[in-house]
Structures are given as C-alpha cells and as structure tokens.
Amino acid sequence: MGTNLYAHIKATYKRYDYEDPVSVMYDGLDDDPKVEELTNGYVWNHTYYKTLEDLDKEYYHVLHIGKSSAGWHFSLCIYPAIGINSLDDWKKVWASKGCKLFTEYGDEITPEEALKYIVDRKSWSNKTEAEMLEANNEMAKEYGIGRVYESYDGYMAANHAKRGRDGLWAHNDGRHKLTDGTYDLTEDANFW
Numbered sequence: 001m002g003t004n005l006y007a008h009i010k011a012t013y014k015r016y017d018y019e020d021p022v023s024v025m026y027d028g029l030d031d032d033p034k035v036e037e038l039t040n041g042y043v044w045n046h047t048y049y050k051t052l053e054d055l056d057k058e059y060y061h062v063l064h065i066g067k068s069s070a071g072w073h074f075s076l077c078i079y080p081a082i083g084i085n086s087l088d089d090w091k092k093v094w095a096s097k098g099c100k101l102f103t104e105y106g107d108e109i110t111p112e113e114a115l116k117y118i119v120d121r122k123s124w125s126n127k128t129e130a131e132m133l134e135a136n137n138e139m140a141k142e143y144g145i146g147r148v149y150e151s152y153d154g155y156m157a158a159n160h161a162k163r164g165r166d167g168l169w170a171h172n173d174g175r176h177k178l179t180d181g182t183y184d185l186t187e188d189a190n191f192w
Contacts, residue, residue, distance in 0.1 A: 003067070005102070005103060005104075006104070007099055008100045009061045009062075009098060010097070010099070063079065065077060066183070071168060072169045072171070073121070073181075075176065076186070077186055091115075119182055120182075136149065156169065164182070
C-alpha cells in the first residue's frame with residue numbers, strides 16, 4: 001500500500017480565467033505564453049491549476065512531497081532549485097501561510113500527519129528475512145508471479161533495496177540519497 005503526499009502552496013501568479021487545469025509537463029512547457037508567465041521561474045514536473053470551489057479561485061503550486069510505500073523508507077522529494085533540500089525545509093514550507101497538504105486520494109492532512117508518514121515508519125511484516133524469501137519463492141512457483149531467489153540479499157538487490165532502519169528497505173537505486181532516518185531523499189519527483 002502506498003500513498004503520495006502533495007503540498008498545495010498558494011501562488012502569487014497573475015490570475016487567468018482558464019476553465020480547465022493548466023498542466024506543465026516534465027519535458028517542457030506548453031507554447032501558451034500565459035502558461036510560461038504562470039510558471040514564474042519555478043521548476044519541472046508540477047501542475048498549476050485553479051479549482052473554483054475547493055481552492056477559493058486561487059492558483060496553487062502543487063509540489064510532490066513524496067511517496068510512502070509499505071516496507072520501504074519514505075521517498076522524500078527535494079527541490080534544490082527552490083530551496084527544498086531536507087525535511088526541515090519541507091517543515092518550513094508546510095508552516096507557510098496558504099500551504100495545504102493532501103494525500104493522493106484528496107484527503108487534507110496536517111503537517112503532523114505528514115510527518116508521521118515520513119518518520120514514524122516500521123516494517124509492515126513480522127516475518128524474518130528467511131520467511132519473506134520463502135513466501136516470495138512459493139508465490140513465484142505456485143502462481144508464476146515474480147522470480148525465485150536463492151538468497152534474501154539477491155531478492156533485495158533485484159528490488160534495488162538494502163537494509164534500512166526499523167526493518168524497512170532503504171532505496172538503493174542511484175536516485176535516492178540515504179539519511180539516518182526512515183526516509184530517503186530524491187530529486188526525481190516523477191514517480192507515482
């Protein structure tokens with residue numbers, strides 16, 4: 001089970017009367033000069049939009065905070081270009097006026113709840129590594145789902161993982177920087 005978290009930050013952009021969301025894609029900006037003005041120098045992979053009811057007809061800048069996946073360290077997105085390099089930087093953003101936090105399911109959460117997703121993490125399984133490997137291998141053999149592994153280390157290597165804190169897997173994929181906590185930092189916010 002995974003959950004993505006997002007920060008909706010009230011923007012200071014000039015308003016436009018777009019009926020539909022304005023999307024700025026990872027691989028470049030639309031040719032519309034209004035969209036270029038709307039981005040106002042911000043970085044990639046975000047959507048700028050105006051919702052008429054929920055967001056009080058204001059523009060919000062949506063930043064992907066990161067993803068919570070069962071059994072893994074939290075993937076915490078960082079944005080060096082706009083000064084978000086750590087969890088402490090995120091806490092400052094969350095405390096700013098006009099910032100609202102949401103899960104991918106549209107549920108608004110508090111900064112304290114977001115912090116729990118990130119730092120209050122423990123393994124979801126009470127099984128030993130040998131038991132987890134055996135369960136994986138039995139499923140692979142019986143249902144043809146996944147691969148059979150000879151060792152738990154081989155299982156982790158195939159999943160780009162290494163042993164992390166509190167029984168969790170840490171990311172070992174070259175895209176994440178490990179911390180001493182239950183979260184890893186990544187500049188690659190383009191994941192769901």
